[in-house]
Amino acid sequence: MNTANFNLPKDVAKILVDPIAQTDLERLHAAYTWMRANNAFGRATIDGFDPFWVVTKHADVSAISRDNNLFHNGDYSLTCRPKAAINHIIATTGCPHIVKGLVHSDGDEHKNLRALTQAWFMPNSLLKLDGRIRTFATSIVDKLQQGNGNVVDFAKDIALYYPLHVIMDILGVPPEDEPRMLMLTQELFASEDPELKRARQGVSASPSDMGKALMAVVADFNDYFERVIADRRTNPRNDVATLLANAVVNGKPLSNMQRIAYFLIIATAGHDTTSSSSAIAMWALSRFPELLPRLKADPSLIPQFVDEALRFASPVRHFMRTATADTEIRGRTIRKGDWLMLCYGSANRDEEVFENPFHFNIDRKPNRHLAFGIGGHVCLGQHLAKLEMRILFEELIPRLQSVEPAGEMDLVASCFIAGPKHLPVRCIVH
Numbered sequence: 155m156n157t158a159n160f161n162l163p164k165d166v167a168k169i170l171v172d173p174i175a176q177t178d179l180e181r182l183h184a185a186y187t188w189m190r191a192n193n194a195f196g197r198a199t200i201d202g203f204d205p206f207w208v209v210t211k212h213a214d215v216s217a218i219s220r221d222n223n224l225f226h227n228g229d230y231s232l233t234c235r236p237k238a239a240i241n242h243i244i245a246t247t248g249c250p251h252i253v254k255g256l257v258h259s260d261g262d263e264h265k266n267l268r269a270l271t272q273a274w275f276m277p278n279s280l281l282k283l284d285g286r287i288r289t290f291a292t293s294i295v296d297k298l299q300q301g302n303g304n305v306v307d308f309a310k311d312i313a314l315y316y317p318l319h320v321i322m323d324i325l326g327v328p329p330e331d332e333p334r335m336l337m338l339t340q341e342l343f344a345s346e347d348p349e350l351k352r353a354r355q356g357v358s359a360s361p362s363d364m365g366k367a368l369m370a371v372v373a374d375f376n377d378y379f380e381r382v383i384a385d386r387r388t389n390p391r392n393d394v395a396t397l398l399a400n401a402v403v404n405g406k407p408l409s410n411m412q413r414i415a416y417f418l419i420i421a422t423a424g425h426d427t428t429s430s431s432s433a434i435a436m437w438a439l440s441r442f443p444e445l446l447p448r449l450k451a452d453p454s455l456i457p458q459f460v461d462e463a464l465r466f467a468s469p470v471r472h473f474m475r476t477a478t479a480d481t482e483i484r485g486r487t488i489r490k491g492d493w494l495m496l497c498y499g500s501a502n503r504d505e506e507v508f509e510n511p512f513h514f515n516i517d518r519k520p521n522r523h524l525a526f527g528i529g530g531h532v533c534l535g536q537h538l539a540k541l542e543m544r545i546l547f548e549e550l551i552p553r554l555q556s557v558e559p560a561g562e563m564d565l566v567a568s569c570f571i572a573g574p575k576h577l578p579v580r581c582i583v584h
């Protein structure tokens with residue numbers, strides 16, 4: 155079969171690997187919309203990158219995510235990086251991942267690792283956190299109140315710290331170390347953003363330097379969590395850190411690398427994403443004035459508001475999959491070893507699933523968004539993220555008298571995560 159028939163136009167494909175272009179949401183969504191209509195399962199061939207299939211439809215992202223035998227997370231890079239960066243990682247670690255953990259594992263290894271913490275992150279188990287999270291949320295609303303009438307950067311000065319505080323509390327990291335964790339996460343996730351990446355410390359932006367910078371960030375995480383693990387082994391507590399420090403799979407303790415990787419994914423996946431979605435929820439309140447009075451009058455709508463903010467934000471832009479055998483989808487022959495990009499942001503605007511998808515509509519019921527993925531690797535922290543957002547807005551909305559935009563939202567330059575870096579608003583909070 156001639157795959158060239160399905161090649162995407164170069165200018166469309168390039169947007170998918172251009173972090174700066176992706177800060178222009180109109181341009182990005184124009185590209186997604188064009189692909190959904192004209193080449194919904196196209197092939198991107200871009201200089202410096204391995205070729206990959208671009209999965210833009212809700213149905214295809216769902217089907218591929220659910221078929222964890224045919225499409226693996228761990229066989230090749232799970233995020234779309236330049237070939238030189240991946241080669242550097244392989245040369246350094248012996249595998250295509252900086253650290254191979256839960257999200258990069260497949261089959262029984264994945265099931266066993268996931269089972270270690272799955273119950274801890276289920277809604278019933280999280281009920282115990284309600285009071286603590288509410289206290290953090292109240293202090294965040296108090297902080298917002300201090301800025302009454304002035305321009306406040308809701309993304310940078312408010313939303314960023316709340317989920318960070320919750321996840322660090324769960325991992326047993328003391329508040330004084332939170333700024334360090336925040337910096338490491340931003341360097342790891344937003345490694346392409348000029349304002350946030352390690353390059354600002356003197357490393358140039360070539361792909362292999364990007365690989366080296368990422369490895370340095372992981373080494374910092376490693377040093378930090380080694381100390382947390384040692385502490386929990388001697389002083390066990392009722393937290394995830396203690397659970398992981400003493401975890402056993404098939405009668406054997408986790409390897410050092412498996413344990414660090416677990417800490418790393420929970421520490422990093424758990425806050426940027428949730429703060430981005432909270433900031434998008436606030437953006438919606440400031441842009442659509444009819445929302446605030448509706449939510450004040452009926453707070454039972456807050457969970458729907460949260461879900462729609464998650465759909466709109468789609469804070470993870472993509473994860474990659476690698477085919478383990480030849481297969482056929484939408485008339486395309488996918489070969490064993492082919493790399494596929496699951497575009498959550500596109501699936502969440504799919505007109506076949508969401509009526510008027512560019513409209514922020516809290517009445518979608520059910521809201522079948524894929525912001526958390528779906529299938530075997532569906533987000534472990536989805537209930538925690540929703541709980542944090544629900545509690546934040548349950549505390550904020552009754553006290554929020556008004557909110558209006560005070561400038562343009564500025565997005566993080568990244569092909570992997572989507573979210574506001576700056577969101578200037580002017581609020582009055584009681």
Ligand code: HEM
Pocket residue numbers: 219227256257258268275419420423424425427428431464468469470473498524525526527528530531532533534535536538539
């Ligand atoms: C709005 C917030 C969040 C979003 C949008 C989000 C998104 C995602 C997505 C799309 C995946 C799927 C990965 C795949 O299919 O390969 C995922 C997995 C994961 N997320 Fe989240 N996440 C969020 C919050 C959290 C939180 C709070 C935690 C904290 C525990 C967390 C921990 C994880 C872990 C550990 C995985 C890997 C699960 C596995 O491979 O079995 N996430 N997340």
